[in-house]
Amino acid sequence: MTILVTGSTGTIGSQIVTRLAGQGAGIRALTRSPEQARFPAGVVPVKGDPSDVEALRAALAGVDTLFLLVANVPDELTQAFVTLNLAREAGVRGVVYLSVFKSAEYADVPHFAGKHTVERMIEATGIPATILRPGYYIQNDLRQKDALLGHGVYAMPIGSAGVSMVDTRDIAEIAAQELLRRDRSEASLPSETIDLVGPDILTGPALAGIWAEVLGRPVRYGGDDLEAMEQRMKAFAPGWLAYDMRLMLRRYQQDGAAATPAALERLTALLGRPPRSYRDFAVEAAGRWAAASGPDAAP
Incomplete structure (x- = not known):
C-alpha cells in the first residue's frame, strides 16, 4: 500500500509524513525540490506539485491513498x-482532504468558498474521502512574538x-490516522467529515x-x-492574500467560529x-522564546 502526501514540507504535511513513517505503508512525499528535502528514513521524495499535471500523474501512479493539501494560492481550486481527477484516473482508493472549518458558512471568503467547492466535487463524483475541517491554526500566533514581547500587544x-x-499537531495526528485507516482497508471506505477544533472558544481579549x-x-x-x-x-x-485574510477575520468578528x-x-x-x-x-512558546533569549530573560 502506498500513500502520497502533498504539501509534504509545510507545517501540516511535514508532521504527517513524520507520523506515517515506520507505520508499514509506502510513503511518497510530493515536493518541488526532492534533492533538498529531509524526510524520515523510508519516505520517498517525489518531484512535483499540484500545478504540474505530468509530474503529478507520475507521482500518483500506484498510489492507493492521497493526502491532499492545496496551498492558499490564486488557482487553488484548479x-x-x-489533482483529484488525476487521482481517480490513477485508481486511488481513498483521499484525505484538508479543507477548513466553516467552509460552507463563510461563502464570501475566497479560500473558504474554494475549499467548499472542492468538498462538493468530492461528494458529486463519489470519491471516497475524509474531509478534515480545521479551525484557525494555533501556531499561526507564533507570528505574534514581536508584538507580544516588544509591545505587550496581542x-x-x-x-x-x-x-x-486548533493545534497543528492535532490536525496532523488525525490526518495520519485517517490515511492509515483508509490505506489499510481492503475496500473503499465511506466518506465522512471531521471538524478539527480546540477545546476553548477564544476571543481577542481572552x-x-x-x-x-x-x-x-x-x-x-x-x-x-481590519484595515491596519x-x-x-x-x-x-x-x-x-492579505485581503482574503481580512475577509476571514471580518467573519470571525461578526459570526465567530465556535466548535x-x-x-x-x-x-x-x-x-x-x-x-x-x-x-x-x-x-510552550513562551518557554522557547525565553530559552532563546538567554537565562536572564523573562518567561
Whole structure:
C-alpha cells in the first residue's frame, strides 16, 4: 500500500509524513525540490506539485491513498480539481482532504468558498474521502512574538464572537490516522467529515489575558482594526492574500467560529484525549522564546 502526501514540507504535511513513517505503508512525499528535502528514513521524495499535471500523474501512479493539501494560492481550486481527477484516473482508493472549518458558512471568503467547492466535487463524483475541517491554526500566533514581547500587544484582530483554534499537531495526528485507516482497508471506505477544533472558544481579549498570565507581564488586545491588519500583512504577503485574510477575520468578528460540543466530543474520542489547548501552546512558546533569549530573560 502506498500513500502520497502533498504539501509534504509545510507545517501540516511535514508532521504527517513524520507520523506515517515506520507505520508499514509506502510513503511518497510530493515536493518541488526532492534533492533538498529531509524526510524520515523510508519516505520517498517525489518531484512535483499540484500545478504540474505530468509530474503529478507520475507521482500518483500506484498510489492507493492521497493526502491532499492545496496551498492558499490564486488557482487553488484548479489545482485541487486537477489533482483529484488525476487521482481517480490513477485508481486511488481513498483521499484525505484538508479543507477548513466553516467552509460552507463563510461563502464570501475566497479560500473558504474554494475549499467548499472542492468538498462538493468530492461528494458529486463519489470519491471516497475524509474531509478534515480545521479551525484557525494555533501556531499561526507564533507570528505574534514581536508584538507580544516588544509591545505587550496581542495584535491578531480575532474579535469577541469567539473562535475555536486548533493545534497543528492535532490536525496532523488525525490526518495520519485517517490515511492509515483508509490505506489499510481492503475496500473503499465511506466518506465522512471531521471538524478539527480546540477545546476553548477564544476571543481577542481572552487571548491577551492568556498571554499576560503566561508571560507575567501586561498584554492588551490590539483591537478589531481590519484595515491596519491588511496593511501590515501586505508588507510580507501578496495583496490578494492579505485581503482574503481580512475577509476571514471580518467573519470571525461578526459570526465567530465556535466548535459544537458534539464536534469536541468526537475529536476527543478520535485522539484518545482532549484536543490541545491554546494555553498549553502559549506556555510552550513562551518557554522557547525565553530559552532563546538567554537565562536572564523573562518567561
